[in-house]
Amino acid sequence: MSTPSNLPSFWSRLSIAFGSFFKSLGDAEFAARVRDDGVGPVASPPPSPAPAPAPAPAAPTLRVPTAExxxxxxxLFQREARLIDFAHxxxxxxxxxxxxxxxxxxxEGCARVLREHFTIEPVRSEAxxxxxxxxxxxDAASVRLTGNVVGQAPFKGTLSHRGWRASKVQLPQLAEKHDARVLAPAEVEL
Known part of the structure; x- marks a missing residue:
């Protein structure tokens, strides 16, 4: 089944996402609209009243993330794409x-880091x-329902994004005394 012509392609969405990201960094009013609307530059209509929510499941056990x-x-993103410099x-x-x-x-630098250090696959195989x-x-952790979510499964809908999953991660090994907090060393030209 082909993608309807009114839906942007993956590369178009990637371009839109990067553009929105960088516009949000430089334009506080735009960032506020993204935060408040949840959709970016085009305001969405107010949501329909939702039915009373089902009782919440037990809270999951939280893991402490590793900062290193x-x-x-x-x-890696700084070294290959100068992402921190750009964001600042x-x-x-x-x-x-x-x-x-x-x-x-x-x-280009971010894409290089993703290609070299991750194997990324779509969550859903459908177009x-x-x-x-x-x-x-x-699996509710792999699929997010959007729109008018009412009732219980089975749910029928249109796949608007296939999702992404990292099937393999290959970060370089670090020396024991390496200070991971130094994201980019200062440079002194002589």
């Missing part, structure tokens, strides 16, 4: 064309835009 792995990944830059002084050129470099049925007991 997160810092290592941030270091005041974009107000630059034209959209200059920002777009910088975003292309950041995009975006396909009609699918989620039977009772579907």
């Amino acid at each position: 792995s997160a810092l290592q990944l941030l270091n 830059e005041n974009l107000g002084a630059y034209s959209d064309a200059d920002i777009g050129a910088a975003a292309r470099v950041v995009h 975006e835009g396909s009609r699918i049925t989620l039977e009772e007991g579907f």
Whole structure:
């Protein structure tokens, strides 16, 4: 089944996501609309009143994240894409064309990190835009229901995003005394 022409392709959505990310960094009003609307520059209509929620399941046991792995990944994004430099830059002084050129470099570097250190696969195998049925007991951690969610499974709907799952992670090994908090060393030209 082909994707309807009114739905953006994956690459188009990626471009929209990067553009919204960088616009949010430089435009507080835009960021507030994204936060308040939850959809970005186009406001969504107010949601329909929802039925009373079902009792909440027991809270899951929380794991303590390892800061070192997160810092290592941030270091890779800085080294390959200068992501931290880009995020800390005041974009107000630059034209959209200059920002777009910088975003292309950041995009290429981020894509390189993802390709080299992760095997990423779609959560769902169906084509975006396909009609699918989620039977009772579907994995709610892998599928998020949106729109008018009422009742119980089975749910029938349109797959708007296939989702992503990391099937393999290959971060470089670190020396025992390595300080992962140093994301990019200072540079001194002599």
